[in-house]
């Protein structure tokens with residue numbers, strides 16, 4: 001069934017448009033074609049491996065190659081999980097991978113530099129360089145400059161000299177490690193286990209994305225990755241580095257942190273001569289929402305097939321092999337969290353409900369339960385911190401066996417909403433060599449400074465080995481997906497927004513060159529109340545023949561765990577076409593076939609926009625659309641969103657002002673820092689207070705009239721009731737009197 005046909009009420013079929021529409025449909029994310037996942041490939045110099053390449057999306061020249069490549073790309077089902085590249089079972093694939101083990105010649109530093117630049121990968125050492133190399137004052141790291149130092153720097157007259165020096169220092173702090181140019185190198189050059197290599201290959205990934213290209217060599221074998229890097233000598237690098245990656249949404253960061261985590265477990269198991277059945281908790285992955293945590297577990301399990309590595313989701317009542325801290329003080333952080341709907345933390349910032357099943361299990365002698373067999377634990381912050389703090393009466397615990405702490409969506413995990421919980425977990429990872437890796441599509445410099453300072457503090461602890469902190473930025477920092485179309489739509493009033501959304505669903509005018517939105521898509525609102533109200537409004541918009549109200553669903557943090565999982569499964573399965581939600585689904589969640597994102601309510605920060613918009617156009621898929629509505633209430637805040645859109649378009653090489661006209665960008669007011677902060681925490685105030693009432697197609701005049709009508713009906717009913725009462729009383733009185741007569 002053609003979803004579009006069913007949804008496009010009132011449009012006469014136009015045979016002329018058919019081929020065009022069909023062609024457009026095949027380019028949509030939901031068409032399921034395996035994408036070419038690299039976003040950037042600039043023609044910088046010559047390719048050292050001697051192959052001619054072209055920049056994706058701006059290809060010039062060899063069309064036939066591309067056509068051939070297109071043909072090779074097999075179709076995948078709508079929303080279906082990725083098929084293996086071949087039909088080889090993992091075991092067979094292992095055989096394939098094993099005999100190919102051969103060493104590849106490493107690239108020299110210049111060659112690395114060219115490839116990295118062409119893919120817009122920039123590595124910077126944020127801390128850990130000897131003072132002379134880092135260009136920083138000896139006693140302070142880059143993030144810990146005092147206010148006075150900053151002031152002194154500003155007031156220095158010779159700014160040009162300073163700039164030149166700055167550039168030189170910046171250059172010094174850059175590194176050019178080996179890029180991963182194909183997944184086969186993981187086995188050949190970086191020596192990952194044959195089974196892990198086979199599992200990666202079985203996922204059907206053909207080319208590494210930029211973030212994989214840059215991060216995997218450095219995280220897997222830092223000494224190999226930097227063998228040819230002559231320009232910087234980084235002390236402690238042989239122990240590995242702490243790592244911070246800022247890469248576009250949907251660029252495959254999940255497997256980028258999971259592969260080194262699984263590889264680390266396998267290596268240590270081999271080095272320590274441990275049995276496959278012996279599990280030691282070595283890595284903890286923290287993610288802000290349970291949807292994202294479960295997704296990471298699924299990805300991890302696919303990569304860990306037949307390796308014996310157990311990837312487990314943290315649940316209440318799970319007993320981890322932790323060490324009890326005698327006389328340890330309870331952390332003040334326990335149970336803190338805001339639960340603001342305006343941030344993606346709305347989910348886990350508050351408490352977690354214990355399911356009946358879990359309560360029952362816990363009741364049956366929780367203490368006697370065997371230790372969970374876990375190598376890699378995936379968790380939301382609060383649930384793990386609750387375990388570590390020992391609940392109300394238990395002892396405080398630490399996790400000394402953990403060697404790797406991974407913060408997915410690190411900027412939100414270290415934002416004040418989650419900060420204390422995340423820091424509590426970090427403190428509990430007491431191994432002196434514990435490594436930290438942080439991942440997100442957005443990273444405020446305040447968060448970077450926080451990470452740098454914390455790492456500096458930790459490196460001063462007795463027994464700990466100093467490690468450098470390396471940052472990788474892919475493309476421009478903090479910009480939205482460059483491979484999708486952004487639309488900013490103004491409607492004067494709130495009811496106008498609903499009409500505009502309906503028009504996107506059912507374009508009625510022939511002037512529409514086709515609907516910009518094809519299901520499936522996500523609709524984001526600011527609050528749970530508004531998500532529910534919008535759901536009530538839209539649920540009958542899909543004709544019965546097309547599935548009716550079952551096609552529209554709502555998901556937010558007030559729903560039970562099982563209800564949330566069911567809705568996720570129905571959306572992934574293609575049963576739900578329009579999923580209305582809050583920021584709970586804004587980060588990390590991967591629906592490969594989502595064609596569009598509607599910001600029914602403007603996101604409350606630029607980062608919020610990046611993450612929401614990034615739910616479409618995953619893994620480089622083209623054809624996704626992000627539509628953002630704004631009303632006059634949003635005008636003070638829409639500038640940051642407009643700026644992100646403009647930067648994304650620039651990054652994508654599109655003409656100026658395709659989604660946001662220059663005059664609009666100039667005219668939109670700048671927002672004071674304090675207002676930005678407030679907006680991030682609370683959202684647009686009128687939507688908190690107006691909430692549900694403002695989601696309706698009726699104008700305020702109509703609403704007032706309707707209100708008056710209802711009031712009049714209510715008053716008339718009241719009067720009638722009153723009259724009936726009085727009549728009844730009267731009757732009673734009469735009856736009494738009559739009773740008297742009866743006597």
Ligand SMILES: Nc1ncnc2c1ncn2[C@@H]1O[C@H](COP(=O)(O)OP(=O)(O)OP(=O)(O)O)[C@@H](O)[C@H]1O
Pocket residue numbers: 035037082205206207208209212247248249250251252253254255440441587588589590592614618619
């Ligand atoms: N090399 C690759 N080739 C093709 N697809 C890939 C590749 N690597 C990852 N993917 C797929 O890309 C999609 C997005 O990956 P992932 O969810 O890890 O993105 P992300 O960078 O974490 O995004 P976000 O910032 O939104 O959390 C997933 O479906 C994943 O399976």
